[in-house]
Amino acid sequence: MLDEWETIMEGEKEFDPLTLFQEQIGAEIACSFARTDWN
Numbered sequence: 001m002l003d004e005w006e007t008i009m010e011g012e013k014e015f016d017p018l019t020l021f022q023e024q025i026g027a028e029i030a031c032s033f034a035r036t037d038w039n
Helices: 004-010 018-039
Strands: none
Touching: none
16 A cells, blocks of 8 residues: 555656545445455
């Protein structure tokens, strides 16, 4: 995760809040599915 932020700060990757937001939501959904599967 830190590497991604460093890349963004260095300007190698265009900063896209929407993409970052979607990635965060995707991670949260994945965690929710994981919890559901284990419970």
